[in-house]
Amino acid sequence: MAGHLDAGRACRGGRAMSALVAAMAMRHLPPAPRPRSAEWLAALKVDPRQAIEEERIICLICGGAFRQLTNTHLQGHQTSAADYKRKFGYNRRRPLMCRWLLRFYAERAVRNGLALRIRRRPIVAEPELRRRGGSRPVALEELLTRRDARRTSGRASP
Incomplete structure (x- = not known):
């Protein structure tokens, strides 16, 4: 069955996807709990930390909800990740992704032994x-x- 997802793998058209793609495909973005209005977006710009949620990050320019703000999306607003972080007051080392995805990448790095290679x-x-x-x-x-x-x-x- 095309598009079938199980706990360990994701298959689409008979091809197996990577574990990352499978994990991301299994986590659907729930609808935004708050209405997206100009006042709501202005309130997020006052405290941009609220824009980074567990399963989504809100683009403070257009109000869209994403797992990760990519350079491609930001180029659509004629800005870069560094300019976006500077404009809204984010730390320059803070990745523009939701908390769940950040934890996922960190756990994968530990599982693959990346932390041990850095310490050596x-x-x-x-x-x-x-x-x-x-x-x-x-x-x-x-x-x-x-x-x-x-x-x-x-x-x-x-």
């Missing part, structure tokens, strides 16, 4: 990179210069 290799950060901001928060004891990293790994420094 300490981050090498120079003052310029620290000023610019790294790709993830770094504890003070992890901040090493390139020379210190080479010394601990056994390679000779230039």
Whole structure:
């Protein structure tokens, strides 16, 4: 049966989908509980944290509900993710996705051992990179210069 979904897999036309697509296909977005009016959207712009809900994120430009605000959607509003975050006061490291999807990706990273691979290799950060901001928060004891990293790994420094 085409479009049949079961607990572990999703099949459409006989082709198996990935686990992520299957999990996302099984979670349908419920209708928005509040009416979408200009006043409602203005209230969300005052406190944009309310726009990020458990199963949806509300676009503060058009009022649409999504699992994730993609660059393609934001390009339709002639803006980028960085400009959107700056305009509405979001942290630049905060992904524009609902809480459920963020947890799903985090659990998948732990399940695939991504966290262990990051811990095995300490981050090498120079003052310029620290000023610019790294790709993830770094504890003070992890901040090493390139020379210190080479010394601990056994390679000779230039």
